[in-house]
Amino acid sequence: MSRISDNFFQQDAVSLAKALLGKILVRSYPDGFVEKFIITETEAYMGTEDLACHASKGRTPRTETLYAEGGVLYVYLIYGMYQMLNIVSGNINHPEAVLIRSLNKTKGPGRVGKILEIDRSFNGEDLRQSKRIWIEDAPLVTNYESSPRIGIDYAGEYWKNIPWRFTISSD
DNA sequence: CCAGTGATCAGG
DNA sequence: CTGATCACTGGA
Numbered sequence A: 001m002s003r004i005s006d007n008f009f010q011q012d013a014v015s016l017a018k019a020l021l022g023k024i025l026v027r028s029y030p031d032g033f034v035e036k037f038i039i040t041e042t043e044a045y046m047g048t049e050d051l052a053c054h055a056s057k058g059r060t061p062r063t064e065t066l067y068a069e070g071g072v073l074y075v076y077l078i079y080g081m082y083q084m085l086n087i088v089s090g091n092i093n094h095p096e097a098v099l100i101r102s103l104n105k106t107k108g109p110g111r112v113g114k115i116l117e118i119d120r121s122f123n124g125e126d127l128r129q130s131k132r133i134w135i136e137d138a139p140l141v142t143n144y145e146s147s148p149r150i151g152i153d154y155a156g157e158y159w160k161n162i163p164w165r166f167t168i169s170s171d
Numbered sequence B: 001c002c003a004g005t006g007a008t009c010a011g012g
Numbered sequence C: 001c002t003g004a005t006c007a008c009t010g011g012a
Helices: A013-019 A062-067 A109-115 A153-161
Strands: A024-028 A034-046 A073-078 A082-088 A096-103 A133-136 A144-147 A165-168
Touching (some): A013 A034, A082 A109
Antiparallel strands (some): A034 A165, A073 A082, A082 A096
């Protein structure tokens, strides 16, 4: 399978969050070591109206990358320890992204950032060009489950309950 | 259950 | 400058 470098990432965050399930996340290191993972859990964060999306609190230096064209990474530190790995989706000036919550070898967004050795320098990294991280194609996964997103109690009942978390079904 | 740990942002 | 907040995790 080969790197995805077309307009795959320009679809909206909810569609992309589903489409990324089962895709291969590749991490390549300077010493030549290459490791591949299967994306197993994602969440969509969709624009300024979505009270769970960082862009709902305004366009700031931190959220600037959310406004980029789909295909670049949005990386930020949370709770002083964990690097969250997101893939920006949609068109330019439309702030939306997909959070990578779990891989086949690791579960939880904080651990994903750790196992991939993600740091702030990955913010804005282009998955279609990068030599250190990219996505490879794989067959579309159709057996997935939807559920509410995690850790967003502040977002209000509507946005808290909307089922924008997607996980590959175990069967 | 809850502490850890530090960037970020609004407010003074 | 200060203080609150936070898309989490690991260990009682």
